[in-house]
Amino acid sequence: MFSSIVLAAKRSLQHQKSDFRLQIFAFKLNENCLCIGQTSGFYEFITNFSGYTDQLEPLCSITMLPQFASIKHLYIIRFELTLAQIEHIKPILPQLEVLRVQDCRFESDFYGSFVKYCVNLKWLCLENIDLKRPEFLVESVQNHWLHQEYPLLDHFKLTPRSGNKIIELKRFFEQNPNIRSFSISSFCLYENWLSLIDTKANLDVLFVDFNCWPRIYLDSIRDVLNFLHRRGFYKKLHLNLPNLQNLPTDDTASLKALEKLHIKRLKQFENLFLLMKVNELVVSAISEFTDVKVLAMTFVDLKRIYLKMATSDDIIAFIRYSPNLREIHVETLGHGSHFYGRILDVVYLNKERKKLEKAQKVKVFVNKKVVNASKSAVDDHEFSYVNLEKINFNAFHQKFEF
Known part of the structure; x- marks a missing residue:
């Protein structure tokens, strides 16, 4: 989605002070989606600067302006959200259906000062988040936000900065049985799969991302994935792999629930038997030395x-x-x-x-x-x-x- 960003800022940024990299802006990715963060945090996503300035807004102008009435998606990227800044965007929080928080910090309680106002959330995505920070600890209760009910939540994504055990995951799924899909980093799943065995989540889809750090390889988690499937934790499996190298060499087992495979770069590969049941393939780049015939x-x-x-x-x-x-x-x-x-x-x-x-x-x-x-x-x-x-x-x- 970020590849299609057109940030209307070329003329305005030319007149900003020399410290413009530290300023906070909000811009619309589309009619329903708002992105907030420091300009320095967006550089890797920006592919084009247009000559207009009507899409760019300072964060303090968000409150109650008509052009934000249609916003249902909010992306917050790479900065610390203060209580004052939360107050500015609080009027749009109840209408949000999708919240994506990537590499951010919060001045106060993540749930009490922010998420609890997002009463219509259907998607909650937390990426590269440090769960050891104070905003996730409330009155000695670790990950207080995972103890809450989210009645409309359909999809949950969690890729924490570390792969530590998160014992609250079991309670989270028990209190939110309406969740149909769950996305998690490979190492986080490896550290926490025991907490998920008896949750009766019955997910339609489990997404496992092997591109997040820290990560482990597929050969270390293959048996875990098959076991969770047999126990009814999920029905279908989607994998995001950096490549098709370092796959298990044992040809007696496969990922029977595998439906979709996303590969960052396709080059040399072997032992594809584990993935042969895939019916949807997404590839970001193909090396010129790749024998696509063998894959097909x-x-x-x-x-x-x-x-x-x-x-x-x-x-x-x-x-x-x-x-x-x-x-x-x-x-x-x-x-x-x-x-x-x-x-x-x-x-x-x-x-x-x-x-x-x-x-x-x-x-x-x-x-x-x-x-x-x-x-x-x-x-x-x-x-x-x-x-x-x-x-x-x-x-x-x-x-x-x-």
């Missing part, structure tokens, strides 16, 4: 693929070897075989797909320029096995938000 032949249950950047040869590999594949989404299509300028040879792709026994029809989603140029090069725009479609970039980018 291994993931026989694969139904949907989302690739930030891929060559036409990558697409052809999945067309040839993934019989259950229904969709391929590619943000940026690079040159390769049977891709000429902006023309992708869909006739060839259709012929190759037809050769695969019991192959499902595949929709290939690419940018509209490729779709238009490719369709203009052929008389027939509808094929039995492969069709080109225009990609929905908003929906595509959401797939990369783990």
Whole structure:
């Protein structure tokens, strides 16, 4: 989501004082989402500066202004929120449905001074948070906020800065049985899985992020994941991995509940048997030395693929070897075989797909320029096995938000 930020600040920042990096701003990611933080904390997310200034607001102007009446999502990034600042945004807290707090501190009790006013929360995401700080300790009760009920909460994300035991997790899930999905860092899960065995959470989806520090590798937590699934803690499993290296070498077991796999960088890999049940694959980057053919032949249950950047040869590999594949989404299509300028040879792709026994029809989603140029090069725009479609970039980018 942050990749699509357009921060309207170019002209205003040119006139700020030399210490503008320490100033606090709020800007709208979209009509429903507000982002708050110090400007220095946003630099890694900003991809474009526009020439307008109507999106940028000082934090003190948030209170009761009409342009914030539609805000339902709030992201707070990398700074300490004081009681005075909380007072400024308090009028919008009751209407929030999504709260994301990343690498932040609070002057006072996290729950009592802030979260308890968010009475309509459906998503609560706490990322890179230090749970040892005073704001999470109230009258000698550690993680007081985990003792509370959140009646509408549907999704909970917790990736603390350390992997210490959090015994309050058991009570949290018992008091909030309406939670359907839970996202957690690999090390935090490894340290706390015993507290989750008998919670009867019955989650639809468990997300485990192996890109957060501290982290452990998949071979150390594979048995834990399968055990929690057998005990009914969750139904489906989504994994976020840095790569496909250091996978378990034992070929007698697999992650039977695995549904979705998000890979940060795809390069050399081995022992893919553990992941062969995956049916949705999301890849941020593919190394030029990656043998995509082997991946396509291994993931026989694969139904949907989302690739930030891929060559036409990558697409052809999945067309040839993934019989259950229904969709391929590619943000940026690079040159390769049977891709000429902006023309992708869909006739060839259709012929190759037809050769695969019991192959499902595949929709290939690419940018509209490729779709238009490719369709203009052929008389027939509808094929039995492969069709080109225009990609929905908003929906595509959401797939990369783990």
